Amino acid sequence: KAGVTQTPRYLIKTRGQQVTLSCSPISGHRSVSWYQQTPGQGLQFLFEYFSETQRNKGNFPGRFSGRQFSNSRSEMNVSTLELGDSALYLCASSLVGPKTYEQYFGPGTRLTVT
């Protein structure tokens, strides 16, 4: 079974631009979560989607948004990029059921804002 895939793997953007990152979950997984990883703040939860609905949201500004499609694929968008948004963005998927707490991560998208 294929793992979680994220595209693109690397991205360079300029301050003020916006960016969209994509995540395809493991087949059959309907919950998708996003995390930001930086050297200073570590791993921080952004949001989680299930059945095209956002169920949980972390403490990030409104510039960070996401959505989920009917096939469970998810995208996250960051508008008006700031230098501090440079990070590794990780997507994780999980089943909904008895093993729902096991989250499987993709390789991440490395975003650099200049």
Next chain:
Amino acid sequence: GNSVTQMEGPVTLSEEAFLTINCTYTATGYPSLFWYVQYPGEGLQLLLKATKADDKGSNKGFEATYRKETTSFHLEKGSVQVSDSAVYFCALISGAGSYQLTFGKGTKLSVIP
């Protein structure tokens, strides 16, 4: 709120040495506990988990026991290999219906031959 505290790294060990990485947590209710590992340039891999007190999670020679009385979930391995060099993260999920992992800061392990 929930929080996870891990021992500060980096940790450098010789091959075949014994490994312990300490992890303590603060959470409401009865959290599920996890150890994830991140190899250079990769995402996170679930290493092991425990969902209730006194559960022992194990995988690839690594073990951790859920200790509710000490709110701890220390990671151990009896004999490390060079291939175990990575960053290890302790994490928890707490709260009914929550899918939000709370992570520790991570501990970088380097194993030298």
